Amino acid sequence: SALCCDVDRGIPGKKCGTIIVKAEELGNCRESVMMQFCGNKLDKKDFFGKSDPFLVFYRSNEDGTFTICHKTEVVKNTLNPVWQAFKIPVRALCNGDYDRTIKVEVYDWDRDGSHDFIGEFSTSYRELSRGQSQFNVYEVINPKKKGKKKKYLNSGTVTLLSFLVDVEVTFLDYIKGGTQINFTVAIDFTASNGNPAQPTSLHYMNPYQLNAYAMALKAVGEIIQDYDSDKMFPALGFGAKLPPDGRVSHEFALNGNPQNPYCNCIDGVLEAYYQSLKSVHLYGPTNFSPVINHVARYAASVKDGSQYFVLLIITDGVISDMAQTKESIVNAASLPMSIIIVGVGPAEFDAMIELDGDEVRISSRGRYAERDIVQFVPFRDYIDRTGNHILSMARLAKDVLAEIPDQFLSYMRTRGIKPSPAPPPYTPPGHPLQTQI
Template identity: 70%
Template sequence: MGMGTCCCLCWNGWTSGSLFLPSWSITFLLQFGRTEVIDNTLNPDFVRKFIMDYFFEERENLRFDLYDVDSKSPNLSKHDFLGQVFCTLGEIVGSQGSRLEKAIAGIPGKKCGTIIVTAEELNCCRDSVLMQFCANKLDKKDFFGKSDPFLVFHRSNEDGSFTICHKTEVVKNTLNPVWQAFKISVRALCNGDYDRTIKIEVYDWDRDGSHDFIGEFTTSYRELSRGQSQFNVYEVNILNFSLFILRKWIKLRTCNVCLSNWSIPICLFDRTQINFTVAIDFTNGNPQNPYCNGIDGVMEAYYRSLKSVQLYGPTNFAPVINHVARYASSVKDGSQYFILLIITDGVISDMAQTKESIVNASKLPMSIIIVGVGPAEFDAMEELDGDVVRVSSRGKYAERDIVQFVPFRDYIDRSGNHILSMARLAKDVLAEIPDQFLSYMRVRGIKPSPAPPPYTPPLHVLQTQI
């Protein structure tokens, strides 16, 4: 993810911002980076972007601290504190247009202005590219024949070295080969850096492995992405013993960027509505009206039911799965997705019916999370999870794996660190939702709507770097 815009900040002088991320100790913050300094403005528009990984299943807390810079000292205590903002990465990604606007706080009794933070997904890390190369008038390397040429692609590293990332097939006995088209991810080809050097070597294949070097050339993904043109005809340079350069050429025939359609940030950009249902394993005091308004409503219903709860079986999953599935079956266009959370402390009583319900629900925009509470044996839940063997019923297998089972007892921290326990539990409870969501969209061939246009800030003053 890339981010970084700020406006409507009420201060004088030079301005700068710092981003802090929490470490696993929860109470200790690590500084992730600092923006550039912008000279003499109350409405800075920071250019420097921060790239970080976004995990749908984790709560990634952020803190933005803002300062009025008084000198070139890197020590923040030497500068005037202007306020701070707390948020999560999920808040930014999930905001309309992935643009979060929050009031700056931190100085009692003073209005400190507003910060605007925007995020965008780095699509280049998910894209693939389909390419085909041909060559003309390569060197003859074989005594009885011509050459058996193939290409080797190298990605350049930060230290200047190269790593092999692809080899083509061998085209036998020709000086004018046409290699088959191949698909490779942009990340593998250039680590998402469009201008990073890509080195391509040409060899004549030999059975004993001592392949003869024919020549090489360099390019970049930015050049390759232009497709078939005069920019993608490359001279193959060969330096012989008399230091005379022989010139052959290789030509890019086709280059098509294959966009990876769906990702969780795109789901949020696309405004897919997530519907959440909670089923708790006890008899509800008002089964005719099981609906609740938000998490507070769930907790209120839970406390109210404790007064009349009946703590005995049976424990049936199929009715509640079918209940949510009826809603999911009416919306299959990708505009909505349904998540069912089942909290249970008992052994399931309707295993066969539950398996059939899961198999049927696997065709729908739906996921099921089961949290087992207490010391009971949850072997049946592990079977429903389907990570090892896909759930089946009456000879039919589930189309997708849509169930995630988590035993609550595995997340009780004996040291008393309940905050860390809750974070670990939340992470694992949601761990499979992204892939389950994406698998439904891909199987159904549903394409995301175009992302909204990026936020365009107002004109800003000249930036000054220190």
């Protein structure tokens, strides 16, 4: 199918060209392939010097047209280039159809963009999958030269040096294979949130509706509990004075049991949160590093891919231990864990955005985090003014969890941890498996 759009410059009635968007349903192919090519005796195109060759790969479409799917880098001043190996999804190369034509064009790069055509050749995924062999040495043919010169043989050759297939695994492959996702909830109980007895407080104990903390916890928690096999969540608080002696804690169990801080489902966490609000005294400062280090201690003990830890911090965003928090995040980046921060209230969240590390990778004392493990979202961006909380909370949960699969996969890939095979489907007793003969 194709979509045709006219392009204009905002001048009524003035048409400045057409953009055609063609679509084809993607095949269900999860393989990627790593390939490397070299050229030999390619045509000399530059007057002063040799050529600066590069390859352009085209996937053929169902309607017989071709679409660019990859360009190699330019190798300067040589007729015998060796291009760097590149990885491409098989869907992009041939949409999973192993016999579909793949066209490759060879060009000599020119600074002004008018690259000189050296020649072309055609192949297929099935042909390339034979790997380095005599079958994968291709003559580069320039049809114009072939038509004009009787003695013309070719414009050089391109040879496949290596071909390596990699099956793309997904977040769900690990979940199906038994990897457990362990969520820990940490809630900010500092005085900057306001007195819970006052309607202006972010922790306001309103008997008729959820406060900002409870709404964020419920919206995110009801999604994440589907990935937690036992539905038991350690729930921590930080920044409060605890009974009976009024000591300040930055890592206390919401249910009052430090030996067993687990709550049953998100409703259990909410219940423990409300109980804590009645018993603790909001204080400060706002220190993140103790709860991050708490989860990191568990993550450090399980590095075989069988478990992954996610810390959900809900906070009003005023942070006191920025340097220690950065240090904790840099250390945690090499462990099987991620951190989600939901900011509630009207504060400026510059510190949270810095911790997120999307723009600039977070660092501490000159040491950069191995990977991005923090996702920050401001809760206020998801409050629906029309009162449609169901829709807005679904959007919040989606954005909060958006980066977790990629963060999870980056840890597993860099450690070379593959998903375990999924167990066979359960067959109830008395229902033997039927096999066809």
